[in-house]
Amino acid sequence: MNVRILSATDVRSIFTPRLALESQREAFTRLGAGEVVQPPRLLVPGPDRSVSFCYSSRIAPDAPAVSKFGSVNPTNAARGLGAVHSVITVLDPMTGAPRAIINGDSVTGLRTSAATALAMQQVAPDAWSILVVGTGAQARAHLDAFAVTHPDADLQVHGRNQTAAAEIAGSHGATAMQDLEPAVGAADVVVLCTSSLTPVIEDAWVTDGTTVASVGSFAPDRVELPPSLLSRSTVVVDYRPSALTDSGPLVEAIAAGSIDSDRIIDLGALLTGAASVDRAPTDALTYLSVGLGVQDAAAAELILAVAEARDAGTQADLAWTDHPPREVSS
Numbered sequence: 557m558n559v560r561i562l563s564a565t566d567v568r569s570i571f572t573p574r575l576a577l578e579s580q581r582e583a584f585t586r587l588g589a590g591e592v593v594q595p596p597r598l599l600v601p602g603p604d605r606s607v608s609f610c611y612s613s614r615i616a617p618d619a620p621a622v623s624k625f626g627s628v629n630p631t632n633a634a635r636g637l638g639a640v641h642s643v644i645t646v647l648d649p650m651t652g653a654p655r656a657i658i659n660g661d662s663v664t665g666l667r668t669s670a671a672t673a674l675a676m677q678q679v680a681p682d683a684w685s686i687l688v689v690g691t692g693a694q695a696r697a698h699l700d701a702f703a704v705t706h707p708d709a710d711l712q713v714h715g716r717n718q719t720a721a722a723e724i725a726g727s728h729g730a731t732a733m734q735d736l737e738p739a740v741g742a743a744d745v746v747v748l749c750t751s752s753l754t755p756v757i758e759d760a761w762v763t764d765g766t767t768v769a770s771v772g773s774f775a776p777d778r779v780e781l782p783p784s785l786l787s788r789s790t791v792v793v794d795y796r797p798s799a800l801t802d803s804g805p806l807v808e809a810i811a812a813g814s815i816d817s818d819r820i821i822d823l824g825a826l827l828t829g830a831a832s833v834d835r836a837p838t839d840a841l842t843y844l845s846v847g848l849g850v851q852d853a854a855a856a857e858l859i860l861a862v863a864e865a866r867d868a869g870t871q872a873d874l875a876w877t878d879h880p881p882r883e884v885s886s
Contacts, residue, residue: 557875560656562859566869567662570862571855573700576670581827583615583667583854584674587795588824591616592850597798599775604631605753607775609642613849615857621647622853624660628774630751638693639751640664646856654874656860660852661693667855668847669697671794671823672769673705675843676745678826679792679833680767683744684709687733689756690749691715691724694771698747699728714739737761748772748780755782764838770805774846779804781842787814789842790835792821802846 571579586592593614600608612623626642633639642660647653676683686702686709688695699711711730715721718734725732733739740746740761748770750756759782762768768789772780786809793799799806800817809815823843825831835841863869 557653557873558871559654559874560860560863560869561872562656562658562863562869564659564662566863567659567666567859570866570868571663571666571859573666573670573697573704575858576666576855577674577701577704579854579858580667580670580674580851583848583850584671584794584824585827586615586824586854587848587850588822588826588828588830592853593617594795594848594850597802597847597849599802602627602629604629605777606630609847611847611849611852613853615850615853618649619853619857620649620655621652622849622856623647624664624849624852626660626664628751640693644852644856646860656856656863656869657872658856658859663852663855663859664847665693665697666701667851668694668771668845669701671845671851672698672747672771672843673701675769675792675794675823675826675845676702676767677705678823679835679841679843680745681706683767685712685743686710686745686747687712687714687739687743688730688747688749689714689736690772691717691720692749692751694749696724696728698749698771699724699730703729709744712739712743740766745769750780751778752780753778756780758782759784759788762840764840767841767843769843769845770803771845773804773806773844775802776804776807779808781805783808783812784814785840786842789840790821790833791815791819792823792826792833792841792843794823794845795848796820796822798846798848799844803844806844
């Protein structure tokens with residue numbers, strides 16, 4: 557049972573921001589067309605406000621089953637570690653045997669940022685000023701993604717750690733912004749890439765016509781932006797069934813009765829033409845992403861096809877070295 561193992565280095569040599577965008581366009585178009593197998597996500601709470609997760613999907617009913625298992629540990633910063641760790645497993649579509657094991661962290665950053673950039677292509681294609689809030693891997697990945705989809709935009713970054721923000725800005729052709737409130741007020745698009753449990757911006761900072769995207773509000777207790785913002789926004793989500801139960805700001809807004817769930821638009825519906833955004837220049841818009849297994853399935857399909865063509869990665873035999881143990885009757 558040979559399994560192809562792809563490290564973060566292997567993934568990055570294959571999965572460019574442009575290819576990531578291509579994979580996510582396919583993922584959400586197929587999702588909007590009802591072609592994918594997309595079961596609910598599994599969340600397992602842990603200590604110190606950590607959470608483990610499992611995303612599974614098939615890009616089509618006869619495609620390989622893909623599952624990503626990982627965790628988000630906010631206290632890892634004190635350990636000198638990243639907050640997110642994950643691994644992706646791909647099964648053979650015919651036999652169900654493991655076919656590949658892929659570093660999940662590298663895939664997650666690229667596929668998540670590509671989905672945000674894809675959404676912004678639909679709702680804010682002419683944005684000239686894009687502010688990314690955060691200094692982690694997602695912030696870096698989003699700056700790379702916007703360099704593809706909005707190449708002429710003025711890219712900006714803000715973080716509580718101003719040294720880190722300056723370093724990221726310098727390496728991505730962006731501008732480090734020291735004061736968050738005026739930066740939010742002046743931006744066409746604000747992208748929140750934090751692991752904060754509470755809002756990192758205020759509703760009053762968001763001016764009319766601004767688009768705000770959140771990728772850190774991926775669980776009911778993660779409220780990266782103020783729920784009150786949703787009541788005056790057109791709301792677009794990556795996938796309505798997941799967003800209604802897992803996106804913290806949306807869960808709170810619906811519970812408070814400040815937003816009608818019928819107003820929520822799926823990204824897939826925008827891509828297939830089943831829905832459209834009727835937005836005046838002064839209307840605010842919010843995009844909420846909780847993450848979906850189909851994103852990993854589409855990314856893994858593309859990555860694995862290239863890896864097999866190049867014979868990239870390493871091979872491991874997971875079969876028994878001798879004879880498998882015989883069942884013992886009780």
